Amino acid sequence: MDADVIVVGAGPVGLFLAAELRLGGIRPLVVERLAEPSTERKARGIGVLATEALTRRGLGPQLAAAHEEGMRDFARDHGSSLGHFANIHKLLPDENRPRTHIWQPELERLLAGHAEVLGVPVRRAHRVTAIESGVDGLTAIVETPQGEQQITAAYLVGCDGGRGKVRSLAGFGFPGTPPLLRTIAGEVRLEGPVPPAGRYPDGTFLHSGSMAGVTEFARDGEPDGPVAPAEMAAAIRRVTGEDVTVAEVRESRRFADQARQADDYRRGRILLAGDAAHVHSPSGGQGLNLGLLDAANLGWKLAAVVRGEMPDTLLDSYFRERGPVGAAVLRNTRAQSALLAPGPQVDALREIVAELMDLPQANQYFSDLLSGVTERYEFPYLAEEPVGLHSPDKSLVDDDGRVTRLSDHTRTGRGVLVLDPESRGLAALATKRVEVVSATNTESFLLRPDGVIAWAGGEAELKVALDTWFA
Ligand SMILES: Cc1cc2nc3c(=O)[nH]c(=O)nc-3n(C[C@H](O)[C@H](O)[C@H](O)COP(=O)(O)OP(=O)(O)OC[C@H]3O[C@@H](n4cnc5c(N)ncnc54)[C@H](O)[C@@H]3O)c2cc1C
Known part of the structure; x- marks a missing residue:
């Protein structure tokens, strides 16, 4: 095999996914049809969860440095620095869980640098034109300046954007609604x-x-x-x-504002992530949040399967978890389109929604819709909140009073088992893919590599959670 995983597309999602796969100890290869990175200023920001995902990999300082200029441009172009739903600018920022304003070309530069440091190879001017599936792997047929090449791998992930070819080559359905x-x-x-x-x-x-x-x-x-x-x-x-x-x-x-979502994100050894899996209007700036979180969710799972440490069925949890989140974004962007349509009836509806947004609870509701922080994954075992939610980047105080951030412990891409003083005995259950951290200021919890809380309870439940995600 030329690589473990071929990642098609060096957009933000492909680059982040490839970095996650490399962090998981396997060999990704990125192929990108463009000879040079795109300078197109599409997205101007990433949401709360994507900011936290990149911060978990040590990119927080670069994001913070870009944010000031990005925020200035956002406020200049929108006439407000507040977040918006359907251009009704009333959403209050959450100081504890900030989003980042960063232009897409700058984000791609940052992610390309991150992937490069990890040793991810990126082949530019390489366009995938066909995929041949075999029993143990697949072959991508790639058009290059030197002629056609064949690249073999165990898996291929289409991160080739909304108009990408992988989706149709692999026979995914892409149902949805045409533009309004x-x-x-x-x-x-x-x-x-x-x-x-x-x-x-x-x-x-x-x-x-x-x-x-x-x-x-x-x-x-x-x-x-x-x-x-x-x-x-x-x-x-x-x-x-x-x-x-x-x-x-x-x-x-x-x-x-066409809104479409692939009917599954996996067909055997071919998977989809980012815009290749879902397209919708840019209202509320949610595309990158969605795509980067797809990459965060898939990366560690695919790496664990390729390493042979987890069964291939782990990959089914990718669509089970990310499919509903994609559908929720399609739903709220369709609602925003309805509110952005011309007409006096819509004017009246906008006034009412604007009034609703003045109510603190409703304001929070709209913020949560756009950030996705309250979207909870369904796990194959019973558990109560916060299990299934993404954890914020909390501060942790150890036995000697030293303060660290949760993101200080997540750079290696392993899971993190945070144990309070009463639960220290559970450390013996952790596998080599899980780092154990002692903390005195929080109850115990297990964090998956994608920042999702996988356990917060007793010993028996911890065994189930570790078996499910880190066997
Ligand atoms: C005007 C506009 C404003 C937006 N604003 C926001 C915003 O504020 N916030 C936000 O989150 N999102 C926003 N979005 C959406 C955001 O830009 C996309 O969600 C994001 O680009 C998706 O990233 P991706 O990596 O999935 O796909 P892309 O960025 O489309 O990258 C796909 C890559 O695959 C490559 N490729 C395609 N086909 C092949 C092939 N056959 N072989 C090899 N390579 C291939 C392409 O060249 C490209 O580099 C906006 C979009 C638009 C158009």
């Missing part, structure tokens, strides 16, 4: 008087600083590629009724 709305946006130079930004009867005109955008109902035969000044001017005229001279459009982007 479409948006064109970019950095613009407008000359002469500019109509006020806001909602109009036929669409929304966004304008803040040098950023402008137009959201309208989607039509058949939408153009692709960069947005031309004439196209932007025509869209502004359609929505506002005003003629605006658009002298320049830079860093243009166009996106729609």
Whole structure:
């Protein structure tokens, strides 16, 4: 075999997954069709759970350094530094569980560096065109500048984005809903008087600083590629009724809100992660949170299966856990699209939702919808909360009073068994894939490598949890 796992796509999800696989002690190989990293400023942030996932691997300081500029750009372009649901900017930040504003190219640079330090090989200008499945592994047919190559591996993960090929090559279904709305946006130079930004009867005109955008109902035969000044001017005229001279459009982007999810994330030795597994509108900035958490969930499991320490059936828990989370994001982005559609009825609904968001409990509800922190995985054993939830990055105080963060103990990608003074005897149960940490300021818990709490209870339950995830 040329590699244990072929990761198709060096986007953020592919890079993070490959790093997780390497941390798990196996040999990933990333193949990417682009010769150079993309500079397209798509996502401008990652959510709470993705911030915590990257912090667990030691990337917290780099994220914090990028956040200040990212936050400034977010506030400039949105006219508010508060989070939003359907562009209703009222969501209060959670100081204990922050999200990170970072432009996607910078995030990809950071993840590429992380993967490189771990020794992940990335082959650029390599485009996967076909996959042949065998009994013990598979072969990817790859188009390269030197001609066609065949690369063999035990598994292949399609992290090749929403328009990726792996999904169709492997025969995954991709049901969902077509676009309701479409948006064109970019950095613009407008000359002469500019109509006020806001909602109009036929669409929304966004304008803040040098950023402008137009959201309208989607039509058949939408153009692709960069947005031309004439196209932007025509869209502004359609929505506002005003003629605006658009002298320049830079860093243009166009996106729609089709919502689709693969009917499974695994077909034998082929798996999907990130946008390859689910697409939806960027409203609320949830795509990367979802994709990076797919990678966090799959990486350690696939590594354990390849190492031969866990049965192949462990991989079925990947879709069981991540499928419902993807569906929940599709649900809330569809709801946001309904609230972003033009029309007086929607105006009225937006006013009511905005009023609801002033209630502290409702505000928290909308924040939780977008962050996913209350989404709980279903495990094959009975357990109560917090089991099944992602743990925040708590501080831990050891017997000598030294304070560390939970993320100080997670860089190796192993599980962590945190034991309070009454439970120290349970340390003997831990396997070599689990680090034992003593703490005096918290009750005992077991953390999986993806930051999910797998146990918080008695000795018998701990044995079940260790057997399930770390046998
Ligand atoms: C305008 C816009 C704004 C957004 N804003 C946000 C936001 O604020 N927050 C957020 O979380 N998300 C946001 N998103 C979504 C976010 O950009 C995506 O969720 C994210 O890019 C998904 O990452 P990925 O690694 O799964 O896929 P991608 O980033 O699409 O990467 C896939 C990679 O696979 C490569 N590839 C494709 N086919 C092949 C092949 N056959 N062989 C080899 N390589 C291949 C591609 O070249 C690419 O590099 C936004 C998206 C858009 C369009």
